Amino acid sequence: MEITARSEYAIRALLMLAEAHSAGTDALPVATLAYRQELPAKFLEVIMGQLRRGGLVTSKRGASGGYRLAVSPRELKVGAVIRTVDGPLAGVRGIRPSDTAYSGPAAHLPVVWVAVRAALRRVLDEVSIDDILTGDFPPEVAQLAKDPEAWQDRWPLKAPVQD
């Protein structure tokens, strides 16, 4: 259950574009985006290409070119960003949760996988880029993050040795 650097960088880039969007600024070149959030420029270039092909941003080449949002920040959901650059939100050994099947005592296991995916969706497909910009999250998500325990780490039954 890892958020990749790819997805993280994509979201941070889009946040900058959303900020510029509301300020009515010109297109932002990769160099600027990379500098402002300290992201590896050439890698980000690859990622921006994915976002463009996915229709999340538009690009303009040449001098004073750069990237612009193609979708309003309010309608652009984090889940869509992740799916665009990293593929499906959830998988089990590479297959979709709803395509899993087991025999015997594991027969009901797909229910768990589907519930996991559904739980992820209820966060990632609800939160928009604009929500992150303003810090004003949908009630469902705000509720989850409000609990102080959500900010604490949890350990397995036997805690690993401290070193």
Added chain:
Amino acid sequence: MEITARSEYAIRALLMLAEAHSAGTDALPVATLAYRQELPAKFLEVIMGQLRRGGLVTSKRGASGGYRLAVSPRELKVGAVIRTVDGPLAGVRGIRPSDTAYSGPAAHLPVVWVAVRAALRRVLDEVSIDDILTGDFPPEVAQLAKDPEAWQDRWPLKAPVQD
């Protein structure tokens, strides 16, 4: 957001042990577990070692030895299994959600990561091995899986080409 083969195999093995547990059967050797659910035997052997060191199972060596549950199936949660064999449930580029920090327009991003982890916990730390065995899930999880839409795939803004 991938469930690894490791975690999946661990859960399926524990489900078999839980079944035997209620039937009061003897300890189950790896060979039997691997055969019954068609898991790679030597790999499962490694995984069972992790579960033992994590305190989820006990082992007996030698003839008519094998593995037994060390925790009652009802108290053994899926989240604990995953943490034992694969480490933390959620991470962002390898760091814990609550340890992330960003500047500028990404300042509120950690709220999203923490909410993601909390959402995962609400499923994985609620569902027990016994729940999966019986197919009788906690209301929260049952609710998520009840929705037919939860069993459907979702696509990013621009659907990928079919091939």
Added chain:
DNA sequence: TTGAAACCCGACAGAACCAGTCGGAATTAT
């Protein structure tokens, strides 16, 4: 028209991780 700014693209590379195997040592019941 020239040059610089920027996107665009394919190839490559190192590192890490994942899934799984191999061979054998230690332990235990019969």
Added chain:
DNA sequence: ATAATTCCGACTGGTTCTGTCGGGTTTCAA
């Protein structure tokens, strides 16, 4: 004794992740 079984370290082949490199192409502006 012997067979069954856990236990353990080393190893491997493949894939993915995170980038980098070098150059081609488009566009603006002077």
